[in-house]
Amino acid sequence: MELLVASAIGVLTAAGLYLVMRLRSFPVILGMSLLTYAVNVFLFASGRLTIGASPILTDGVEVYTDPLPQALVLTAIVISFGMTAVVVMIALGAYLGADDDAVDDPADDAPVEDVQ
């Protein structure tokens, strides 16, 4: 089971990295989402894997999974939504403003000379 989770994290990371290195904003955003999954699952897995032992206190039950990573990941999921939304907005603004969704600056885009 551990191998399944570890390989899933690996696959998500690899796919995320590949897409983040693409040249258009949409795949980059998808790649970031995949990386978010990978990171969230990784953080969650830091509590180690437990099956059938939810952190809901019940009389007579002694074994629970680690609740702390879950709480941290829960907020991380919500925050990553906010982050994705902002990035999408920026990408959209860039595309609508320039009619181009490339993420790299064009090579001839020289920096502006500073004004004294």
Added chain:
Amino acid sequence: MSLFLIVALPFFGALLPGLMNQAGRKACAGITFTVSLAAFIGLLTNLPTVMAGEVVMARVDWVPSLGLNFTLMLDALGFFFALLILGIGLLIIAYGRSYLSRDDNMGEFFTYLLLFQGAMVGIVLSDNILLLLVFWELTSLSSFLLIGYWKHLPEGRQGARMALTVTGMGGLAMVGGMLILGQIAGSYDLSVILQNRELIQGSPLYLPALILILLGCFTKSAQFPFHFWLPHAMAAPTPVSAYLHSATMVKAGIFLMARMWPVLSGTPEWFVIVTTAGLVTMVLGAVIALFKHDLKALLAFSTVSHLGLITMLLGTGTAFGAMAAMFHILNHATFKAALFMSAGIVDHETHTRDIRRLGGLRHLMPITFTIATLAALSMAGIPFLNGFLSKEMMLEEAHHTVLFGSHWLVPVMATVGSLFSAAYCFRLIGHTFLGAKRDDYPAKPHDPPAGMWVPPAILVVLVVVIGVLPHLAEPFVKLVTAAVLGEAADVPKAYFKIWHGLVPALYMSIIAVVGGLVLMTVFKPLLKTWETTPRPEAKTIFEAIIAAAVSLARGLILTSHNGAFSRYGAVFAVTVVVAGAYAFLSGTVGETTRELQPVTPVALAGWAMLVAATLALVFQHRNRLLALILIGIAGLMVSVGFVFFSAPDLALTQFTVEVVTIILLLLALNFLPNRTPVESSQFRRMRDGVIAVLGGIATMAMSYHYLLRDALSTPISEFHLANSYKGGGGTNVVNVILVDFRGFDTYGEIIVLGIAALLIYALTETLLSGPVRARLLNRKPDQPRAGDMHPMMMVVLTRVIMPVVLMVGFYIFLRGHNEPGGGFIAGLIVSIAVIMQYMASGFAWTSARLRYPYHGVIGAGVLVAGLTGIGSWFVGRPFLTSYFEYVRIPPFHKFELATAAAFDLGVFLAVVGAVMLSLESFSRLARRAHVPDAEHPMDIDPSREQALAQTAADLKGGA
């Protein structure tokens, strides 16, 4: 008055002038004056204690772990400087009120001035050197604002930048020096450091600390070779020059040298560095000053020269030198501020500061003439004026100082400096006020209103009083000197008097004054020689250095940072993998402590789906809609995985977030192209693939190692499990952690979420108000639109489902404390319910029924959560302490009421507001894109069509 209040008053007062700007100039200046006066009186209430030789202390721990405490100390030295800062500040404010013209924004000016005043008072009262550094940097910043106050003048902007660069660099050096000093002494409190003279001077780090601290002092006090910024800072309005660049800020470096005198001085290093720098600055400043034609530039270089004089006195390291330095600080502050104000008056009345265009003003401006002449003569060192007294003491001290083994070097240089100093004073008087009346002044000069001449007049009265009756100032100066010397030396016995007999200092003084007069007679040929002699221009050198730094930085940045974000991603990934691999290979890995758990078929199926969806996404990512569906599958599988591994809360959150994220991306895709073109080369795709696979393998290896080993120490989770019910009153530990144990984190998080949503809203507003708007309006949808945009089935369904979903959300919210659920999840569920209304019935219909704007909902959420947290203050507990109680209202069962529920309500509201505001902003773009907006909830409405037909029939009938 408490020392805290004295420091805080100017800072808080700085808020007022801006507010009073509307109330008129008188009110604006009046309020500033009142604030300063209050601080001044507050300072004076401490006078008896200080005169009794005691030290007033005030202390609040700030960051004790860093040794940074808000400790203030008022001894005679601090009192002396604070008196100068606040006293002259009062005069400057009165003067500034008349000086500033109607076009100048007075509120802005006085706000900066008060900020500066507060920072200065902070420096001189700090007992903690880290706190002192904070105030030190604040003076640099506020003086930057003041020098550049006339933003329309290029000289003002350049001068401000130069001053900030030089003093800022010095400040950085000083940070290093102070940290070293604190490390040596083991404390950052001055009162401790000053007791450790032997320890500090014996340390091998003494010299680096000394050099770094002196760099800070020399840049601030414009000592050679950092003297050049001061004359350029003269582009500031004259009140600023009079205040910052003669009486206060430039004395900050000197203050610090005096403050550190007991521990830093007395060593050969201190003596050589400080005395030499002071001596060179003194002579150089005096020589340049003589040949300046701009009144303020002349005064600026003369200030440089006098600061050099004081520095040299401190450098000698003798008690008498320190006393002379303190006395000269007092005298210089009085006559130089008066001179600056007089120069300002001349400038104000004649519209020029060029000495070559002035002369003969004696008849036209008798009051100004009297003030300026007395002050200038004092500066020249004429008897019966205070400048004479301290200059005599300086010459006396110079007479005894042996530098580089020479008995002659210091006395001769000091005499030469005094000689030029006398010469430029005579030139100032002679060429501005004496001589024949001219008829080509740019304006018709006359004496200014009383508001402008009274402040310098008060200072000149002091000049004369101290000059004639020096014994009045003696006890105070000796008290200050005692504070400077600390336990390092005794206060000298020497008396302050005009006639000391025929001592060498008197002869040197006579040489200086007579020499100065002689120089004036040969001034014209001298000036010609000066102007034809080539000499290095400090400003050009400074600008060359800056240009070199800029081109170096630009070269570095442009080669490493070329705007290709995909390259950054690759570099980052490789770096992280290599660093991780190095750590992994060079470290040790413990034995596995956990058993591999058996794979179940369900898990395997889920894994297969996740991997398949992810891989398909990579290969099919060019088809964007398909990619979106595939990422949805991946997200869903992650949620299912959370359920499988005992994390129901996470699963619920991930699932609901997935829904809103996909809707969001769909909205975005509405505008973006549907396909990603093939752009990168085969090689590049291979390269990225290799990097990605490497990164994937690395993370996998790390996770795998991690999962098979237990934590080395007991996880703190045990505490949460044990106390969740007892302390937090909830059985859902995850929720209790969110709203109780780590409630502060959650509070910060909902604020971040709210800010993100507001940011999206702001970006949308910007887009819609800019040129993009026209493009959006003219945009042709690239896909055929559905004829039935608001299908009746969906409208009906979503409306029926709405109350049900709200009820589910409410239920999930309430059970959150004990069962999976809570504010986050409930917020997301309710958001989805509302989004469905938008989708089914259209934007206009839904927004028309919206009673509260989403901004308000976010705000309400943060407010509710915050107020819940603050509530615990009223029962004397820290922020966000939770409380719960079981109550029973018949006929219901016993149930729990917890403050955490109110906090969770805040979370709920913030999440709903943030999600909705983001999505609404996106859809507003879409809405403006294709103009017709369904006014009706349903496109097909038989009743409406009948009515239309009826109207048409009526019209036809009428025709």
